[in-house]
Amino acid sequence: MSVLIYADTINGKVKKSSLEAIHYGSKVASLLGTNAVALVVNSSDNLAELGKYGAAKVLKITNDKLNAFDPQLLTAAIAQAANSAGAKVVVFAHDSTGKSLASRLSARSKAGLVSGATSLPNIDGGSFILRKNVFSGKAYADINILTDEKVISLMPNSFPVVATDASAEVADFSADLSGVTSTLVVKEVNRASASGVAPLPEAELVVSAGRGMKGPENWGMIEDLANVLGATTACSRPVADIGWRPHHEHVGQTGIAIRPNLYIAIGISGAIQHLAGVNQSKVIVVINKDPEAPFFKAADYGIIGDAFEVVPKLTEAFKSLKANSH
Amino acid sequence: MKILVCISKVPDTTTKISFVDNDTKFNEDKVQFIVNPYDEWYALVRALEITEKSGGTVTIINVGPADNDQIIRKALAIGANDSVRIDGNSNESFYVASQIAEYAKTQGYDIIMTGKETIDYNGAEVGGMIAELMGVPYVSHASTLDVDGGKATMKRNIEGGYETVEVNGAFVVSCQKGMAEARIPNMRGIMAARTKPLTVVAPVNVAQLTSIKVFTLPPAKAAVKMVSPDNVAELVNLLHTEAKVI
Numbered sequence: 001m002s003v004l005i006y007a008d009t010i011n012g013k014v015k016k017s018s019l020e021a022i023h024y025g026s027k028v029a030s031l032l033g034t035n036a037v038a039l040v041v042n043s044s045d046n047l048a049e050l051g052k053y054g055a056a057k058v059l060k061i062t063n064d065k066l067n068a069f070d071p072q073l074l075t076a077a078i079a080q081a082a083n084s085a086g087a088k089v090v091v092f093a094h095d096s097t098g099k100s101l102a103s104r105l106s107a108r109s110k111a112g113l114v115s116g117a118t119s120l121p122n123i124d125g126g127s128f129i130l131r132k133n134v135f136s137g138k139a140y141a142d143i144n145i146l147t148d149e150k151v152i153s154l155m156p157n158s159f160p161v162v163a164t165d166a167s168a169e170v171a172d173f174s175a176d177l178s179g180v181t182s183t184l185v186v187k188e189v190n191r192a193s194a195s196g197v198a199p200l201p202e203a204e205l206v207v208s209a210g211r212g213m214k215g216p217e218n219w220g221m222i223e224d225l226a227n228v229l230g231a232t233t234a235c236s237r238p239v240a241d242i243g244w245r246p247h248h249e250h251v252g253q254t255g256i257a258i259r260p261n262l263y264i265a266i267g268i269s270g271a272i273q274h275l276a277g278v279n280q281s282k283v284i285v286v287i288n289k290d291p292e293a294p295f296f297k298a299a300d301y302g303i304i305g306d307a308f309e310v311v312p313k314l315t316e317a318f319k320s321l322k323a324n325s326h
Numbered sequence: 327m328k329i330l331v332c333i334s335k336v337p338d339t340t341t342k343i344s345f346v347d348n349d350t351k352f353n354e355d356k357v358q359f360i361v362n363p364y365d366e367w368y369a370l371v372r373a374l375e376i377t378e379k380s381g382g383t384v385t386i387i388n389v390g391p392a393d394n395d396q397i398i399r400k401a402l403a404i405g406a407n408d409s410v411r412i413d414g415n416s417n418e419s420f421y422v423a424s425q426i427a428e429y430a431k432t433q434g435y436d437i438i439m440t441g442k443e444t445i446d447y448n449g450a451e452v453g454g455m456i457a458e459l460m461g462v463p464y465v466s467h468a469s470t471l472d473v474d475g476g477k478a479t480m481k482r483n484i485e486g487g488y489e490t491v492e493v494n495g496a497f498v499v500s501c502q503k504g505m506a507e508a509r510i511p512n513m514r515g516i517m518a519a520r521t522k523p524l525t526v527v528a529p530v531n532v533a534q535l536t537s538i539k540v541f542t543l544p545p546a547k548a549a550v551k552m553v554s555p556d557n558v559a560e561l562v563n564l565l566h567t568e569a570k571v572i
Contacts, residue, residue: 015485069489071454071464096484100466103454107423112535115449129539134447138343141447142539183495184463187479191487199486205572229572247469247504248486253339253445254363254503256483262571272340276445283569285561286550296550301564305555317562321572 002037002057003029004087006078007050008097010191012043016202017093017156019053024159025091026054027120028152037085038168039078041066051168053161059085059173066175068186071100077175079108084173087149094153095201102153112145118158121145136253136276156201157259192248200251203232206260206281208251210236212267212288212307216244221308222266225315228322234258236268252277267307270295287311327382327473329373330435331406332426332456334362335390335397336446345541352446352541361401364441367508368501373439374405375506376473382436383407387429389422391415395524402519403511409522414529417447417538423455424532431460435496437478442467442502450500457498465491469504 005025007018014022026036035056040047047058059081065073078101082090090105092098094116106113118140119131127144130152134141191199200206207226213219219233226233233249240250251258253276263281267288268274275298278284286299289306296302303310337343337357344353361370373384386401386409388394398409412425430438438457443450450466457464468480469488480499482489511519553561565572 010485071466072457072462075458096467096482099450100454100464103419103423103449103451104458104464106451106535107420107455107458110420110533110535113419113451114536115451127539132448134541135337135341135343136339136445136448138544139345140542140544142542144537144539145535146537147535182463183493184465184497185492185494186489187492188490189484189487190489191484201485248483248488250503262565262569276339283565283571285565298547299550300548300569301561302550302552303555303558303561304552310555310558313558314561317559318572320559321562321566 001032001034002085002087003032003034003089003091004082004085005036005038005055005091006098006101007038007040008093008095009040009043009045012045014040014043014045014050015093015095016198017095019161020156020159021091021093021154022050022053022055023161024120024154025089028089028091031121031123032088037087039081039173041074041077047170048167051166052163055168058168058170060170061173061175063175063177065177069097070182070184070186071104072182072184073177073180075101075104075108076177076180078105080175081173089150089152092151092153094155098153102151106151109149109151110147111149111151112147113151113153114143114145115153116155117152118155133280137279155259157204157261192246197232200232200234200249200256200258203258204261205229205231206234206258206262207231207264207266208234208236208268209239209266209307210268211238213239218308219245221311221315225264225311225318228315228318231262231264236274265295266311268295269293270298327377327380327437328433328435329377329382329384330430330433330438331365331370331373331384331386332438332440332452333365333370333386333388333397333401334441334444335359335388335394336362336444339363339445343543349541350538359397361397362441362444364443364502366401366404368503368505369439369441370401370404370406371506371509372471372501373437376471380473385410387412387426389414389425389529398524399519400511402522403515404509405515407522409524410527411524412527412529418534418536419447419449419451420455420535421532423452423459425529426452427456427459428530429527430456437496438498440498440500442500453498453500460498462495463493463497464499465493465497466500467502468499469502471499471501471505
């Protein structure tokens with residue numbers, strides 16, 4: 001028996017959300033009295049280091065057919081690895097790759113799936129109960145997986161990584177994909193956010209702004225604030241719709257849902273559709289000149305004031321905090 | 327071109343959420359139900375745009391009891407040629423996906439479209455499951471879809487960017503913002519929807535894989551702490567020492 005974690009990579013490096021999944025998977029494994037096995041595809045990284053996050057073993061697949069992301073081929077490979085490792089539980093990060101793979105693997109293996117899990121399983125009395133958010137964050141559901149084999153996708157940034165100095169055993173695994181024909185071809189991969197800033201779903205700190213900024217030319221102060229904090233920038237829907245900011249920055253119901261440790265909302269009124277994408281943030285700060293802005297009701301900290309005055313002052317205040325803590 | 331659009335019935339976005347039966351069931355009392363927005367705004371409208379331009383048919387499919395006919399008619403009012411309701415009742419993605427895959431496998435659809443997720447259970451599961459059960463590609467979170475003969479090209483959102491993929495042959499796609507603009511049904515559409523075919527199909531047996539034990543509402547949020555705009559250092563201090571997020 002084992003717990004298998006699919007560790008996704010970008011340019012050969014294991015993603016942060018996958019490191020969280022490995023650590024989470026190792027906790028699930030200890031609850032079940034077994035070991036965590038990480039599965040990595042086409043990576044030249046030092047994979048023994050995944051032991052730091054709790055993997056006892058790493059299965060490494062090297063296969064040219066898996067260079068581009070094809071969920072059909074990759075699911076077949078993961079199912080074979082799970083079978084070979086005797087995995088009872090397979091864990092993914094609930095991101096753009098994990099969502100495609102977890103649903104496919106669940107259907108393939110007839111294994112119950114909890115997607116977007118935010119808790120460890122409660123395994124009292126033979127049950128296997130996981131918590132997830134439902135109704136766009138307005139409620140939680142505790143879901144029992146009834147099948148012997150189980151699939152979990154873990155919500156990013158919900159389970160902090162703790163690193164030790166352990167090391168994992170690395171073994172090659174060869175997947176036989178001769179029986180799978182796929183007609184999918186990846187033509188282009190375009191990732192805008194380079195430069196060391198975390199992509200939005202993984203970001204711990206997010207600075208977000210809305211129509212209150214009056215125009216795209218005023219975003220400099222938002223970027224300054226984000227730079228001081230090492231935060232990722234985001235925006236509200238109208239701002240992306242008018243084209244002031246790129247679409248991949250749009251958070252909310254129709255954009256992406258995030259759960260950072262800190263969400264600073266500047267000049268965003270806080271419509272219910274926006275809240276649906278950010279209400280799982282651990283701490284919310286709202287800066288708005290309208291004291292009636294509904295966002296204040298969902299905030300932990302608020303400042304009623306003009307963004308054009310408050311934001312530069314805030315940037316300076318964060319700068320001095322950073323300077324003093326060094 | 328034959329397109330199947332999967333729609334789900336969900337409570338309206340602004341619904342106040344509560345539960346009954348010892349918090350094991352969603353309280354449907356006085357709730358207004360709508361077509362899941364991503365299914366309607368993006369999947370259905372893009373399917374209509376494609377067939378309006380290049381010809382073909384759009385069929386709407388839903389898995390649920392007779393109550394759901396109302397939202398199927400709403401979707402038919404926006405467009406589509408006909409509809410199918412599989413007469414089963416389950417909140418479980420695997421059940422829904424199995425019913426749709428079972429029906430679709432004999433119908434020869436070129437494209438099966440879903441929304442990126444439903445706004446009630448937020449699973450993002452059904453599309454991938456249908457694809458696996460049918461052994462076809464699955465493209466999730468697509469923000470564009472263009473069809474040229476037997477070839478389909480999609481942009482798919484990934485963390486911090488996008489991927490462009492091409493599929494030759496049948497596939498499943500989950501749709502999100504960017505795919506199309508929402509349409510409002512006109513009076514002619516609403517009238518026509520009343521007489522469009524709605525075929526009811528008996529469900530097949532599907533094993534239950536999960537069960538919902540209990541729903542919980544999040545604890546009430548503590549009142550917001552206001553900080554004076556003249557003392558932003560106080561906010562920084564609170565975030566550092568009280569909230570400990572920086």
